[in-house]
Amino acid sequence: MRNAALTLGIIAGVFGMIVGFFGFGYTELVRAHTELGDTFGNFANPDVIRVVSVLSPMLAIAGGAMAHARALWGGVLLAISAAGMYWGYGFNVFTMFPIAFAGIAALLALAAGKPDEPRAHF
Numbered sequence: 001m002r003n004a005a006l007t008l009g010i011i012a013g014v015f016g017m018i019v020g021f022f023g024f025g026y027t028e029l030v031r032a033h034t035e036l037g038d039t040f041g042n043f044a045n046p047d048v049i050r051v052v053s054v055l056s057p058m059l060a061i062a063g064g065a066m067a068h069a070r071a072l073w074g075g076v077l078l079a080i081s082a083a084g085m086y087w088g089y090g091f092n093v094f095t096m097f098p099i100a101f102a103g104i105a106a107l108l109a110l111a112a113g114k115p116d117e118p119r120a121h122f
Contacts, residue, residue: 002068005109009064009078012101013057016085019094020053052088056081060102067109075109078102 027046030037043049063077082102089095 001108001112002071005067005071005074005078005105005112006064008101008105008108009060009067009074011064012078012081012098012105013059013061013064015101016057016060016081016098019085019089019098020057022094023049023089024053048088052084056084056088057098059084060098060105063102063109064105067105067112071109071112075106075112078106078109082106 027043027049030042031046059077059081063074063081065074066077067074079102082099085095085099085102091099
């Protein structure tokens with residue numbers, strides 16, 4: 001389960017980076033050319049999109065990389081990443097795979113059978 005969480009977390013982070021590049025880039029483009037925002041629409045809070053575009057993929061990759069050695073910490077980071085992507089972008093055709101992969105990876109990491117230390121981590 002830890003290996004699956006590692007793999008899914010890194011894939012979620014890479015897909016999240018692709019979505020983040022477009023989200024951050026669009027907010028910068030609209031900031032430079034406001035008429036594009038009037039024509040194609042604008043985000044309600046572009047600062048949230050910028051923060052989510054950077055932090056959520058980083059948390060997914062870090063959580064996935066951490067899931068093998070520290071499943072609890074990795075699972076928490078993956079869950080925060082999935083929640084951040086959902087909060088920032090919503091659930092749509094472009095975000096369904098990063099959110100789903102990070103969420104499943106979080107569940108797998110948290111449900112890993114072997115505790116990280118001799119005592120239970122819950």
